[in-house]
Amino acid sequence: DAGVIQSPRHEVTEMGQEVTLRCKPISGHNSLFWYRQTMMRGLELLIYFNNNVPIDDSGMPEDRFSAKMPNASFSTLKIQPSEPRDSAVYFCASSQTGEETQYFGPGTRLLVL
């Protein structure tokens, strides 16, 4: 299996621009998680989906962040407009209901100038 796939791996953008991060979960997994990792705040869960439905989005920092999962094999995390404080590594992870292990993607390193 290819594992969780994230794109892009690196993104540099200017403040105010829209940023879209993409994730393809492992085939057959029905839970998908978006995390953000920073030095200051550590690893934070932003949102997670089960069977394409958002279950808990309490970690989404503000309205500038949105996430979608239009089908079982694709999810996006969008930041509009982006700000320098959004600079972080964004991880996507997936798991299968009934199994506890979350498999992480390689992450997207975002830098907002």
Add this chain to the structure above:
Amino acid sequence: AQKITQTQPGMFVQEKEAVTLDCTYDTSDPSYGLFWYKQPSSGEMIFLIYQGSYDQQNATEGRYSLNFQKARKSANLVISASQLGDSAMYFCAMREGRGNFNKFYFGSGTKLNVKP
């Protein structure tokens, strides 16, 4: 209160020795799961080991074991026979809840350095 507490920001261990990384958790949910992940300098998050709250035995995976003390709410990771490749950040994490609705929390991590 912190859901997951890792009190050791950094640890050193001599190669081939065992090391224990501490983790305490806080939950009132009877059903929860505890995890450890490894994050090497390359940045990826690697799942190491899992312990369910109802599991009677401590989880083991190769050189990794989880010392689960439910009454103390601790879930320490023990790495036996440390190797240079074990140098990394280690995160303790918890899932609480049941069914499709769960909450997930990560600790602040412990940076392990294995000395040759």
